[in-house]
Amino acid sequence: MTLEQGKTLTESTLEFSIVAETLEWNAAEALRANGRIIPARTRGARQMVVMQPLGPVAAFTPWNFPGVLPARKIATALAAGCTVVIKPAEETPASTIGIAQALQDAGLPAGTLNVVFGVPGDVSSHLIRSDIIRKVHFTGSTEVGRRLATLAAEGLKPCTLELGGHAPVLVFDDADLDTTVATCVQGKIRNAGQVCTCPTRFIVQEGIYEAFVRRYGEAMDRIVVGPGVDPASQMGALANRRRRDAVEEMVSEAISQGGRLVAGGNRGDRGDLQGTFWRPTLIADVPRSARAMNVEPFGPLALATRFSTVEEALMEANRLPYGLAGYAFTRSAATAVTVADELQVGGVGINTFAVSQIEAPFGGVKDSGYGVEGGHEGIEAFMHPRYVHHVT
Incomplete structure (x- = not known):
């Protein structure tokens, strides 16, 4: 990370400790991705909300945090039960490849996580327009975020967009x-x-x-x-x-x-x-x-x-x-x-600049995007609340 991106070894080491914590926290939170039982209107009926994964996710990450940002998207999607195709920045590929290798070594089923590279516009257009992809998650500039949101809108696909700030x-x-x-x-x-x-x-x-x-x-x-x-x-x-x-x-x-x-x-x-x-x-x-x-x-x-x-x-x-x-x-x-x-x-x-932490929702408003990552809200963004009404 230091050689590819330029940050100090101290920062890189800290970032990878957060990568590990992100994976561990989301794995634990997956056990609490619960639905709910609604009091039934009639005797003998059950009204339930069951949380279902949206499906395959297309994720895109920039070069400034080449470990944490891919880990957030990968861990949260997996916790929700979704598979992932992630395209990290071409300038900092090694960190994402390292995370993918570690997950593979740990026994993640083949095909669950897929890492791709290529011309950004070509890759994003191909993935987002694919009928397979059901969710788009992007961190990057407002300009690019607008373009990806437009592509996703053609297929009525939900997005989480964490864009620029000032x-x-x-x-x-x-x-x-x-x-x-x-x-x-x-x-x-x-x-x-x-x-x-x-x-x-x-x-x-x-x-x-x-x-x-x-x-x-x-x-x-x-x-x-x-x-x-x-x-x-x-x-x-x-x-x-x-x-x-x-x-x-x-x-x-x-x-x-x-x-x-x-x-x-x-x-x-x-x-x-x-x-x-x-x-x-x-x-x-x-x-x-x-x-x-x-x-x-x-x-x-x-x-x-x-x-x-x-x-x-x-x-x-x-x-x-x-x-x-x-x-x-x-x-x-x-x-x-x-x-x-x-x-x-x-x-x-x-009195602090710590506004992005694993257990709390993180996201912007206005031109800084929409949707959140982090916290149980972040996992819910990859899920659909299915309503089940069962009458015996």
Whole structure:
């Protein structure tokens, strides 16, 4: 995973531990994929709801989490009783192949899990249009998600779509600044910012704005960027040159529009470090018109703006059409409740960025997709509740 994708060995090791936990949790939850008995209207009758697997699933995963994302789709579908045809990203094939090999070695029946590769458009079109496939599960960009949903609609096939995000972070005056800054740095550099739920727009209350920006920038400057196989590296390379070039372009454009560069802003190249590296970057006072404020950077780029009232902060947070995740840092219970109620996102983190966990539903709203994975809700998404009315 580290060699193919660029993340540090620490992150890769953690990801595979989550892969194992995902398989174990879904296997256990399969025993609780229960239906129900409905009180009968007449004596001698039985009214039942029986949960039935939808059938073969076509799953498509990106390159940013080459272990966890395939494992979620495979484990959840199998727990529901469905077979799977999965197409992982061509850039990071080894992790999915490794998972498939482990499942085969563990005794998974032949044909239950199938891994395919090829031209993405050709593979997705062929699978989704096939009469065999009864469910589509995709993680990736909003643009591609729309196309796959259109294909699935032709066959009236249900979809689970986990698409892009542009997560806002509301930092209130009463937040614990030390903890908030440390948490925000770790949240931003995780997987070099190549995370759909990655915190990007830091909307900070004016009373602590300058202090937050200064301390956040200083902390980002201390991050050690280097090869993922180097134990000293705290953040690895971006996955490919496309991502590095896109981040570089967004940084340049944001600064040209009046943004103030606080930390990073360069490739971080040195004599012994060449490749797709990019220093963790913080730009303050970024205008709304900047492209990075409207399009997901998908890299280690943080953007800071200020606000005065809760209403103003929520208006900016909800301004974009994306709604995957949103966050707030505050010690006020009342503020936390307001934010949790008003953020237009699928997952809310208060004083944390952990909004995607095995036992809980995860999914977006608006342009961030529909449907969920995780929790018992995720398994139910692969099942149909069949109603049985038996009269003796």
